[in-house]
Structure formats: C-alpha cells, structure tokens
Amino acid sequence: MTDTKVYLLDGGTLVIDGFHAFWNRGPAGELRFPCYAVLIEHKDGRYIFDTGYDHAHVMRVLPFEKPLQTPEQTIPGALAKIGLKPTDINYVINSHYHFDHCGGNKHLSKACTVCHAKELEASTKHQPFEHLGYSDMTFAPQLAKQAGKALPPDEPALDMYTPKFETITGDQEIAKGLWLLETPGHTAGHYSLMVELKNRRPMLFTADACYSQKNMDMNCISSFHLDPTASLKSMHRLKALAEKHNAELFYSHDPDSFPNYVKAPGYYS
Numbered sequence: 001m002t003d004t005k006v007y008l009l010d011g012g013t014l015v016i017d018g019f020h021a022f023w024n025r026g027p028a029g030e031l032r033f034p035c036y037a038v039l040i041e042h043k044d045g046r047y048i049f050d051t052g053y054d055h056a057h058v059m060r061v062l063p064f065e066k067p068l069q070t071p072e073q074t075i076p077g078a079l080a081k082i083g084l085k086p087t088d089i090n091y092v093i094n095s096h097y098h099f100d101h102c103g104g105n106k107h108l109s110k111a112c113t114v115c116h117a118k119e120l121e122a123s124t125k126h127q128p129f130e131h132l133g134y135s136d137m138t139f140a141p142q143l144a145k146q147a148g149k150a151l152p153p154d155e156p157a158l159d160m161y162t163p164k165f166e167t168i169t170g171d172q173e174i175a176k177g178l179w180l181l182e183t184p185g186h187t188a189g190h191y192s193l194m195v196e197l198k199n200r201r202p203m204l205f206t207a208d209a210c211y212s213q214k215n216m217d218m219n220c221i222s223s224f225h226l227d228p229t230a231s232l233k234s235m236h237r238l239k240a241l242a243e244k245h246n247a248e249l250f251y252s253h254d255p256d257s258f259p260n261y262v263k264a265p266g267y268y269s
C-alpha cells in the first residue's frame, strides 16, 4: 500500500483587522494571514480539504481584505506544481463554506463533494451577519440559483451534483486514517480534519475552529463566528484531541506558523 502523503497548497494571503483575528482582544491594525488547501494522496484516491479563496471574488466582494495571490497559489496552479490537474482530484471536503475555504471548488469538476449537512444548509440559510462569509457560492451553483444568491456572470458553472454531493454528520473516518471531526461554532457545520500517517505524528487541521497557535495560547477565538460559546468549546476540543492522539496542530490562518509548514511540492507522510 502506498503511504498516505499530505501536501499543503499555498493559497496566498488576506488582510483582516487584529480585532477580528483575536475577538475583542486585538490589537487593532492590519493582520495579513495565509490561506491554504490540503491535498491528501491516499490509497483510496486524491482528497482536497478546503480550497482557499478566489481572487476575483474577493476583489468583487471584499476588496478591503487586499488579497495577494499568484497564479501558482490558485488551485490549478498549485496542483500543476506537483504534476496534477484539477480533474485528478477525486474528493473535495470543505471544513465550512466561508469564501476563503471553498473558492477553488469550482475547478474540481470530477471530485465528489463532502461536507457537514448543517454546513450545506447554512450556506444558503444563514444569519444576516454571515452574508460576507457565505458570499462565494460557486461550489454550489444550483443551490445559489434556488436561493437567489449571486453567481459570477462570466464563467461556466460547476455541476455540484456530478459526480456526487454527499453530506455527513458526526465524527467520521471517511477513509482509513482520514477523520472529519465536528468543531461547530465558527459555523453551524464546521469540520476539522485529522490525518494519521505512517511515519509521523497525526496532523490535526483546525480549519477556522482555531486561526492560530496564538488564539489557542490566549484562549481567544477569532471573529466571524455563528456561536462564540460553541466556538470556544470546539477550540478546547481540538486541544484535547491533539493531546489524546499526540497530534500536531496545523492552524488555518497563522502567519507565524505557516512559514514553518512544509508546502508543496514538499509533503508529509
């Protein structure tokens, strides 16, 4: 059996204010942080966990987040760096459907889509204050049309149901050693991912349940959440899971840790 490999695909950066990164703590001021996708080469297929943001979408809807993204930091560009095409991806799993985690889904036309049932529902039926988060609906054009949500005028729409769109609930081992773990609060159906590997400690990808090591150390959640209390509980769950499984935590938006992460074409196995 080929060993599972994990590639981190650099997706460029965005800017938010320090009071968004560290809710009600700050300090204020621009904080530029990384976005990335996780590619897992597994014996059962190629999985991508989160797909970063679409530059054109951010410039249209949230230009104040000052996106910086080179062609190599798009999903097609990042995959090309390791000799793959978007159509080589068999599964795309989103931790949640905020625009900075699903902007690249539209390229993955041959991938089965997997998400938490509550997250799919939230993508069109959410609180008014979540409208910016759920502003990129290119991962689910059919749902966007039904909900009267905007889609880009000038690009071919993905068929979200081809080859398959699957919703799940609860903690699930979706393939040997690939664990989706419920960490709600930031959004209704937020998932974190733990990958068990042959030659190193498990990798526990927090997604937006914890932006950075500093958030964890300060016991301080980020902003943009649906339920702050649940969000804090999920951050504590991640800390406990990391201790229980001796897993290494990989944060979604940590400008201090990200430079030390091995990025594609390098990989973890």
Ligand SMILES: Cc1ncc2c(c1O)COC2=O
Pocket (backbone or CB within 6 Å): 014, 016, 065, 098, 100, 130, 131, 132, 133, 134, 224
């Ligand atoms: C990076 C970022 N910026 C804005 C929002 C989110 C983000 O992750 C989620 O909901 C928002 O309004």
Ligand SMILES: [Zn+2]
Pocket (backbone or CB within 6 Å): 096, 098, 133, 186, 208, 224
């Ligand atoms: Zn988010």
Ligand SMILES: [Zn+2]
Pocket (backbone or CB within 6 Å): 098, 100, 101, 208, 252, 253
């Ligand atoms: Zn995010």
